[in-house]
Amino acid sequence: MKKVELLAPAGDLERLKYAINYGADAVYIGGYKYGLRANATNFSIDNMKEAISYAHERNRKIYVTVNITLHNDDLTGLLEYLKELDSIKVDAIIVSDPYIIELAHNHTNLEIHVSTQASTLNIESCKYMKSLGCSRIVLGREARREEIKEIIDNVDIELETFIHGAMCAGYSGRCVLSNHLTARDANRGGCAQICRWDFDLYDDNKLVEGDKPFTFCSKDLSMVDHIEDMIDLGITSFKIEGRMRSIYYIATVVSVYRKIIDAHLNGHDLNNKQELKLILNRVANRDSAPQFYVGNYDNNSQYYNGREEVSNQDFLGVVVDYKNNIVTMEQRNYFKPADKVTIFGPNTSVDLVIPDIYNIDMEQLEVARHPREIIKFKLEDKVNKGDLMRIKI
Amino acid sequence: MKLLGPLKSMNNMKKSNLDSFLVGIEDLTVNYPSYKMIDIKKINKVKEVFIVLNKNYHNHELDYLKEALISLEEIGIKKVLFYDMAVIGIVKELGLKLELIWAQEHFTTNYQTINHFINNGCSGAFISSEITINEIEGIIKNVKDKTLIVNLFGYMPIFASERNLISNYKKEFNLTTNSKVNYLKKDGLTYPIIDNKYGTFVYSSYILNGIKEYKKVNNSYVFLNNFLISDKLYDEVVLMFKSVNEDNKDEYFNKINNMFEGNTKTGFLYLETVFKVKK
Numbered sequence: 001m002k003k004v005e006l007l008a009p010a011g012d013l014e015r016l017k018y019a020i021n022y023g024a025d026a027v028y029i030g031g032y033k034y035g036l037r038a039n040a041t042n043f044s045i046d047n048m049k050e051a052i053s054y055a056h057e058r059n060r061k062i063y064v065t066v067n068i069t070l071h072n073d074d075l076t077g078l079l080e081y082l083k084e085l086d087s088i089k090v091d092a093i094i095v096s097d098p099y100i101i102e103l104a105h106n107h108t109n110l111e112i113h114v115s116t117q118a119s120t121l122n123i124e125s126c127k128y129m130k131s132l133g134c135s136r137i138v139l140g141r142e143a144r145r146e147e148i149k150e151i152i153d154n155v156d157i158e159l160e161t162f163i164h165g166a167m168c169a170g171y172s173g174r175c176v177l178s179n180h181l182t183a184r185d186a187n188r189g190g191c192a193q194i195c196r197w198d199f200d201l202y203d204d205n206k207l208v209e210g211d212k213p214f215t216f217c218s219k220d221l222s223m224v225d226h227i228e229d230m231i232d233l234g235i236t237s238f239k240i241e242g243r244m245r246s247i248y249y250i251a252t253v254v255s256v257y258r259k260i261i262d263a264h265l266n267g268h269d270l271n272n273k274q275e276l277k278l279i280l281n282r283v284a285n286r287d288s289a290p291q292f293y294v295g296n297y298d299n300n301s302q303y304y305n306g307r308e309e310v311s312n313q314d315f316l317g318v319v320v321d322y323k324n325n326i327v328t329m330e331q332r333n334y335f336k337p338a339d340k341v342t343i344f345g346p347n348t349s350v351d352l353v354i355p356d357i358y359n360i361d362m363e364q365l366e367v368a369r370h371p372r373e374i375i376k377f378k379l380e381d382k383v384n385k386g387d388l389m390r391i392k393i
Numbered sequence: 394m395k396l397l398g399p400l401k402s403m404n405n406m407k408k409s410n411l412d413s414f415l416v417g418i419e420d421l422t423v424n425y426p427s428y429k430m431i432d433i434k435k436i437n438k439v440k441e442v443f444i445v446l447n448k449n450y451h452n453h454e455l456d457y458l459k460e461a462l463i464s465l466e467e468i469g470i471k472k473v474l475f476y477d478m479a480v481i482g483i484v485k486e487l488g489l490k491l492e493l494i495w496a497q498e499h500f501t502t503n504y505q506t507i508n509h510f511i512n513n514g515c516s517g518a519f520i521s522s523e524i525t526i527n528e529i530e531g532i533i534k535n536v537k538d539k540t541l542i543v544n545l546f547g548y549m550p551i552f553a554s555e556r557n558l559i560s561n562y563k564k565e566f567n568l569t570t571n572s573k574v575n576y577l578k579k580d581g582l583t584y585p586i587i588d589n590k591y592g593t594f595v596y597s598s599y600i601l602n603g604i605k606e607y608k609k610v611n612n613s614y615v616f617l618n619n620f621l622i623s624d625k626l627y628d629e630v631v632l633m634f635k636s637v638n639e640d641n642k643d644e645y646f647n648k649i650n651n652m653f654e655g656n657t658k659t660g661f662l663y664l665e666t667v668f669k670v671k672k
Contacts, residue, residue: 068668070503071524072531098513099506120478122452128482140449142555150452170554170593171449176499179523180551180597181579183666187499187523190668199577201562201586203570210566214577216558292555299561 005237006261007063007160008254011244012041016051016062021346021386022251023258026061027051028094030243033081034074035065036117036189037243049088061091065243066104067115069173069187070097079103086110096173098132105133113160116140117172117187121147126155136160138239141167141221142292149233158236163223164253164280165241167291169195169216177216212304219303222288224277227257228264230293248315248332251388252283255344279393285312316341317368317375319387327383329368329375335391336367343379345387352379394607396634397443397542398617399425401624403432406439410631413441413614415474418461420454421446423591424550424620430461434468443542447476447496448591449555459483466491472540474519485514492516494540498550499523504535516540519616522549526606526662533613543610545603546630546649547618548585549660552595559588574621585621596620602649602657607637626652 008024010016019027029051030042043051048064055062064085068074078100085093086108093110095101096117104110112134114120119140120129126137136158139148143161151159168175176186177194184190198213208214223230227238238261240253256276263270270276281288289301313333321328327343335341337357343350357365360374368375400406400414416436417427422445428436436442444465450458458479465473466489474496475481484491495501495510496519507518517540520529529543559575562568577584582598600622607615617634619627629652633645650657 069500070506072503072528072535075503075505097500097506099503099509102509118478119449122450122455122477122479124455124479124482125450125477128478128485131482142449142451144451147452169556169558170552173500174449174498174553176523176551177595179499179661179666180549183664185523185666185668187502188666188668190666197579199579199584201559202576202578202583203572208563208568208570208575210562210568212566214559214562216552216554218556297556299565301556302558302561302565304562304565 004231004235004261004265005061005160006254006257007237007239008250009240009243009245010051010250011037012043013047013051013054015245015247015250017054018247018251018386019254020055020058020060022254023346024060024254026063026091026237027055028063028065028239028243030065031081031085034068034078036067036187036191037065040244045084045088048085048090052089056089063092063094063113064090065094065115066100067094067096067117068189070099071188074188079107082108082110092136094138101129101132101134111135113138116162119171119173123151123154126151126157130155130157136236138162140172142171144295145229145233145293148235148293152234159234160237160239161230161235161293162221162241163227163230163238163257164288165221165245165284167218167221169218210304215302215304217303218291218297218301220284220286220288221291222280223290223293224256224260224280226290226293227260231261231264246315247318248388248390249283251344252279252390255346256280275393282312282314282393314390314393316389316391319343319345319383319385319389320374321385322379322383325378325380326376327379329377329389331368331371331373331375333371334367334369335389340392341389342392343383343387343389345384348383348387350379350381350383351392352381355379394611394634395614396617396631397614398627398631399619400428400436401426401619403428403436405624406436409440410628410635411440411617413443415443415445415616417445421448421450421458421461423448423553424594430464430468433465433470437468437470441472442470443472443474443494444470445474445496446480447474447498449553450477450479455479455483459487462489462491463487465489472516474542481510481513481515492540494519494542496542502528504532507532507536507539507541511536511539517542520544522601523661523666525665526603526609529662530609533610541610541613542616543613544601544616544618545606545610546601546616546634547622548596548599548620549601549618550594551584551597553592554594555592557588558593559586597660599656599658600653601660602646603659603662604634604637604649605642605646605659606662607634607642608639
């Protein structure tokens, strides 16, 4: 069985390191220009160099999104930017605009991946994009299982599919609701997520009103029940959505899929898959579904709760030090002695009951209530700097 | 300036003042009226036809798409607007003599990508409605002697999904609707929405009125969309575009606005979008 790739998002260096440390084979990032997450922190060229160095030292890859829809003014400096990405040894660029593909193909050695923004869904489109010099296609989210199989059987090109995270309500690139409702250009990284807004639906001038308002919004994507099948199908790369997500989200989602993928590739049965699914379900606190892959995009794939979801308080802190059986933790959410928690990391999995806790001056505390406050407590089991602590699930 | 518009019905096509018709093909086209090949042959004898193939295709539709492209060449159609790259791939592979026009709605926003498609055998592009008139002029200046289409009138498609969003909503909450076109309302604005066998499609809340810019796009095809516009009013608009000049453009602009009770705007012709909102 060929090696498959777990591909994670990162909005900055810290998140990139978490993605790699928790098991991503490759990470996709955006620069200050030409990416579709204009409002993420993103990476300067110097940041990218550090990211590439960090990744390559660990035999991982870095892909850079260059997937905006170009306007005339964006053309200036584009070739220089592509050459710069090439010179710092970016492993691939993710592109939707064919002119960028042409430039990169003719003037750089960059590997070119077709962005999901191009909504590539069929054999002939894949063949055409291959003819332009692309080595991989990130399929449109509307691709069904059998279609993916047909493409694999008929086109010699790597395929990448999304496995987890938010979904566009429409075809990628064919939604300019954001442009029209807020003057924010969705295809240049300014998407205002109008799909999550509530609307009043009218029929013959009469309000059509359900228990919840009309919205475009779909549930998140989760392929946790199908990832083994996707591996067997021959998909090369499995992509997690979310360059603006937190370290906790990235670490959790990457580590869960890493475990499932590795178990399948090694022929092992996972005896804790239900627990892993529960962890995944809680991390975004939104309903999820496998959607188009299994042909389901009916009302059960829609999300009618609008913006009601609130961040849960699962993520409790980050280990900043462990010495002499004392954990030093930077607090992220409220916790207190007697809480049941888990500290997890690339090489850590410790369940514990929180003992007495102390502040940085070793004054005993009743609760850890202040964000970013340094908290210390005793722990026999070894944990590592960068490990995360969550409530026990 | 040549005027291009969708053909709503074959009944009055000979009387139309349009120069060319935009014509869809059943099951290969979204957003515009579609016809069978036998009818397209008849339409092509009356006026120049631009076929629009703007659906996102799945594998099971490719054989039908190939058959349609071969038939189009056989019946003498020249110009074909396309969205999915499968179309350009198939036309090249089969060596069909069709003039392909890149028409990926919201992606046709700069001259170099249009020139990329021209260098790859296409004959032009349908320019996006989400860019300014200055950007459109920049494209026209840098894409010479090719077929460029500029939208200056009508409701604009702003969303397409494979999901049946209204059907889903009705099913979820056990509701019914009767109309083919429904409306979404938000902040005092009303957006037409259609849910059909191809998915869900949303249109702008207003009618684009760009008649004042006729001169800047003089060597292009000007697209006038008749979606949700009565035949009578549409014919009047077409006649105004036929006769617009520097002396009457302001009068026509106001007249069109009045015809549609003030629900017209100039879209993005003078409005730049933003995309970076955080420092």
